[in-house]
Amino acid sequence: MTAENRRRARFRAGPASMRGRTAAAAALAMGLVLAVGGGWLYVLLRANLLDNTTSRTEVAARKVAAQADTGALPEVLPSPAEGVDLVLVLDAAGQVVATSLRTADPLAAELRGLRPSPGQDSADRVLTGSPAAAAGGTRADVVVVRASPPGGSGQERYVYAVTVLSDVDDATHAIGVALLASAPPLIALAAAIAWAVTGLALRPVTAIRTELAAVSESELDRRVPDPAGGDEIALMARTVNATLDRLEQAVTRQRQFVADASHELRNPIAAVRSRLEVALAGGAGGDGEHQKSVRAALRDTERLQRIAADLLLLARLDAHASRGAEPVDLALLAAEEAARRPVGGGPRLVVEAGEPVPVRGDPAQLERLLTNLVDNALRYAASEVRVVAWREGGGHEGAAGRAVLEVVDDGPGVPEADRGKVFERFARLDAARDRETGGTGLGLAIARGVARAHGGDLTVRAREDGRAGARFVLVLPVPPGGQGRSGSS
Numbered sequence: 001m002t003a004e005n006r007r008r009a010r011f012r013a014g015p016a017s018m019r020g021r022t023a024a025a026a027a028l029a030m031g032l033v034l035a036v037g038g039g040w041l042y043v044l045l046r047a048n049l050l051d052n053t054t055s056r057t058e059v060a061a062r063k064v065a066a067q068a069d070t071g072a073l074p075e076v077l078p079s080p081a082e083g084v085d086l087v088l089v090l091d092a093a094g095q096v097v098a099t100s101l102r103t104a105d106p107l108a109a110e111l112r113g114l115r116p117s118p119g120q121d122s123a124d125r126v127l128t129g130s131p132a133a134a135a136g137g138t139r140a141d142v143v144v145v146r147a148s149p150p151g152g153s154g155q156e157r158y159v160y161a162v163t164v165l166s167d168v169d170d171a172t173h174a175i176g177v178a179l180l181a182s183a184p185p186l187i188a189l190a191a192a193i194a195w196a197v198t199g200l201a202l203r204p205v206t207a208i209r210t211e212l213a214a215v216s217e218s219e220l221d222r223r224v225p226d227p228a229g230g231d232e233i234a235l236m237a238r239t240v241n242a243t244l245d246r247l248e249q250a251v252t253r254q255r256q257f258v259a260d261a262s263h264e265l266r267n268p269i270a271a272v273r274s275r276l277e278v279a280l281a282g283g284a285g286g287d288g289e290h291q292k293s294v295r296a297a298l299r300d301t302e303r304l305q306r307i308a309a310d311l312l313l314l315a316r317l318d319a320h321a322s323r324g325a326e327p328v329d330l331a332l333l334a335a336e337e338a339a340r341r342p343v344g345g346g347p348r349l350v351v352e353a354g355e356p357v358p359v360r361g362d363p364a365q366l367e368r369l370l371t372n373l374v375d376n377a378l379r380y381a382a383s384e385v386r387v388v389a390w391r392e393g394g395g396h397e398g399a400a401g402r403a404v405l406e407v408v409d410d411g412p413g414v415p416e417a418d419r420g421k422v423f424e425r426f427a428r429l430d431a432a433r434d435r436e437t438g439g440t441g442l443g444l445a446i447a448r449g450v451a452r453a454h455g456g457d458l459t460v461r462a463r464e465d466g467r468a469g470a471r472f473v474l475v476l477p478v479p480p481g482g483q484g485r486s487g488s489s
Contacts, residue, residue, distance in 0.1 A: 019198045026194030030187045038179040046172045053083075053141050053163050054124050060084040061122070061145040061161035064098075068147035068157050073098050085140075086162045089147070092155040111160050114144050121146045126165070139165040204233045212240060220248040255315050265308040273301040310442040313368070314425070317449040328366050330357040330405050330476075334387045337370050347381035347409070349374065353389040359403045359476045361454045369450040369458075372443035373407040373472050380411030380470070391478060403456075405474040408463060413470045419460045423448045451476065 060080040064087050067073050073089065077100040080087050086107075089098040094112030096104050116123045124143045140162050147157040204227040211224045223244060226237045276298040280291065331353030338351045359366075370387075377385040386408045393401030414422055426441040444458075451458040456476035463469045 018202060019195055022198040023191040023195040027187045027191040030190035031183070034179070034183045034186060038183070042172065042176055042179060045175055046168070049168045049171055050126070050141065050165070053165065053168055054143060056082045057084050057141055057143040057161045057163045058122060058124070058145065060087060061143045061159045064089065064161070065145040065147040065157075065159040068097075068159060076100070080161065083167070084161050084163050088160040088162070090158050090160065092157075097157055107162075111142065111144070114142060114160070115158060116144060116146050139169060141165055201233075204237065208233075208237050208240065215244065220244070220251055265304070266312070269301060269305045269308055273298065273305060276301055307442065310446055313446055314442065314449060317446070317453055325360050326363055328359050328361055328363050330359060330366075330370075330389045330403055332356065333363075333367060333370055334389055334405065337367070337374055338387070341374075341378075347378055348384045349378070350384060350386045351389075352386060355391075357389045357391050357403045357405070357478075359454070359478050361476070362450075365450045365453070369447045369474070370405070370407075372447045373474070376443055377407050377409040377411070377470070377472070381409035382411055385409045401478050403476045403478045405476075407472045407474075408469060410467065410469040413462065413468050414460050416462075422460060423458070447472075447474075 060082060064073075064077060064080075068089060075098050077087050077089070077098050079100050087098075087100045088096065088104055088107060088111065090108055090112055091097050094108060096108050099108075101107065110127075114123060114125055122143060122145045124141065126139055126141050128139045143161050145159045145161075147159050204225065208224040211222060215222045223241045224237050226241065227234045276294055280294045280298060331351075334351045334353060338349050341349050374385065374387065387405065388408070389403070389405045391401055391403055423444050425445045448458040451474055454476055456474065458472065458474050461471045461473060463471050
């Protein structure tokens with residue numbers, strides 16, 4: 001896998017829409033805010049609770065230290081207030097002088113190493129898993145205060161106050177759980193808000209995209225909605241509409257030019273053809289080379305006349321000129337087309353249609369469509385051309401269906417890679433198809449244009465029996481009612 005393919009795979013693995021990417025970004029941002037802000041809040045609250053506990057513990061120790069300074073210190077101290085759990089007084093040697101506990105030796109052995117630093121009269125420490133915390137927790141806050149003997153004589157004493165940090169630990173634990181529990185819903189809420197807000201912001205974009213997708217060669221007059229305001233989306237909509245205006249004007253000028261040129265060419269070409277026919281008729285007994293030249297010029301003029309007529313019809317189809325909407329029977333149209341063809345001297349034309357195949361449309365245009373298909377098939381068929389018409393669906397009252405007409409020949413066929421090109425204007429897939437045998441190059445383009453103007457389509461496919469040849473399939477919508485397919489030759 002190349003680096004470009006890996007990059008595309010990573011892109012496809014993420015949220016596909018802008019709303020999805022925005023919601024994911026909002027969720028990630030909320031997660032980072034909660035992680036950083038929640039961690040900072042947790043540490044700040046924990047430190048504040050510990051500072052308050054240390055302050056209360058130090059106050060309790062200084063009260064006892066004040067009694068020791070005056071010499072009025074009983075051996076059994078009363079239980080301290082304000083949430084402090086115990087008080088212990090040791091002398092310089094670490095022996096218990098007074099305590100609020102019954103048995104203070106284990107605690108004295110642990111605390112005697114904690115003394116204020118030189119020049120200071122107090123110190124504090126948080127102990128974990130010690131006898132000081134045995135009163136109800138795993139951690140304890142210990143504050144020691146130096147007490148001077150009365151009159152400055154005798155050994156110094158040290159007052160220890162201990163507060164078990166169970167309340168602090170419970171509070172911080174509750175805060176941590178609350179932060180962790182609130183993170184998922186807050187992240188989901190941020191993603192939902194981002195999804196909703198982005199959807200509202202992109203609603204004009206969706207409308208613009210939908211309308212722009214509907215703009216086609218047949219509907220160049222459509223414009224995207226212009227949202228109010230002067231934001232980027234509104235500016236984009238106005239730019240798109242301005243571009244569509246220029247595109248419509250360019251296409252309209254091109255179509256008008258083709259229509260005007262075709263129309264203006266008809267009269268001069270008809271006049272030249274008339275003069276050539278008169279010259280050919282008047283010079284019937286003249287020189288053979290002269291007649292040959294006149295006949296060639298007449299053939300070229302007739303071809304120019306056909307091209308001008310075809311271009312004019314294409315211009316009308318491109319401009320979506322109004323057309324008639326009359327009942328037309330494709331089966332009858334195919335039978336009439338076969339009846340107009342001379343018998344013998346070329347491939348055989350067979351019509352298969354067991355019942356009427358009704359559609360609504362312009363009879364002249366549909367007749368031109370069928371004529372072009374048959375002309376094209378006869379030009380390349382080896383021995384036979386079949387025209388098959390039937391109706392699909394709509395077998396019960398009120399149901400619509402499709403009218404299908406196939407023109408099948410046994411010629412060389414159309415390569416699969418070129419099946420879209422045969423409907424292009426002036427397309428010539430075979431170099432051997434010169435202007436004498438290849439037509440104007442507009443017949444199939446006109447046929448497809450007529451089919452699409454009637455709400456259907458025209459395609460070319462391979463023969464169903466696997467033999468060589470081309471199969472042109474016309475599909476048109478039909479009025480409700482009618483029967484399914486049956487055929488005869």
